[in-house]
Amino acid sequence: MFDVLNDQAGTWYVDAWVDAKGDDSNFIWKEKAGSFKVQRASQLTVNASPEPVKKGRTVTVTGKLSRANWETSKYAGYTNQPVQLQFRKKNSSTYTTLKTVRTDSTGNLKTTTTATVDGYYRYSFAGTTTTPAVNATGDGVDVQ
Template identity: 70%
Template sequence: MRIRASVAVVGGTLALSALAVPAAQASGSDGDTKITKVVVDGDNKVSIGTSAAVTVKVSVTATDNSGIKGAEEFDLYGPDNGYATTGKPACVKVNATTSTCTASVKIDPKTDYLTNKSAGTWYVDAWVDAKDGNYIWKEKAGSFSFQRATKLTANAAPEPVKKGKTITVTGALTRANWESLKYGAYGSQSVKLQFRKQNSSTYTTLKTVKADSKGNLKTTTTASADGYYRFSFAGNSSSAAVNSAGDLVDVK
């Protein structure tokens, strides 16, 4: 047995422990079974905040000429000994040879003792069995971003303003600290200032602004029409993308 000292998720729940997991083995297969697709939470991004539990869904699509019989629990793992195991997957037939097997695990930042260093790229290991006895065991069958949730604010002033005059937009970017269970400053990040006219549904980027060391944002633009101003952060492998609420400015 290999012992992985970590925050472990077993059978769809998390527990702080030294987890005994099967001895490491290379990916392997028998027969023509193949894994063709792995999707985590629909877009391969998982964002965890500081209070709400999050259910992470993993879907593995596999094929074999005899059809798919089932799959074992999926292992998820990432930096700083991050480790999780889903519940038993349920497999749904796509056609005679292909099925998608889906399972989930609940992660609660209040009780699961996540570390900030665990944010980043995580991987999925998957074992799938075919009806004729063939199988595939694939390490790193898929990957996803395990991210600290972020928050972003924006305030445009003055309101109202004369056309052609200067508008100042301020805000702040923060992100979840899984160790303190609070949101803290996320400084020195590039954030876009965006605008949409009042009767439009589309935002246009006006400029890119860099937050200071405390995550504070401040920039100016010229008033042209009634509309909403917001900041937009694109995110990265460890921190989730986020848009602030739009702040409406009335132009006279």
């Protein structure tokens, strides 16, 4: 088993040595010949309520951003991260960003918005060098 610590997530670099004839006189050494990211898996949830809601009333949108903790083999809240609240109308496929909110000390999200038309709310996280981008599955709200 290969143990990885949380602080090892990020950009890793590859060095390269090319030896053309098998002796030390004909070689190429290249530091940082390539790179790749080692990232902790991420999860994002959303819940918009109430459902249904009257037009012009407040919709409360909650959720949680979490990421894998390699040292405990569990997911834990990702704190103080900017996450976008997005909305798409019922018959559209395009989400529009309404606002950006930050996760609290346990990765939770909570904000409000005004209900105007039927549609879907989701949270969207752009990612960091250590954690990949993730979108929550949209939660539908019926506006009456």
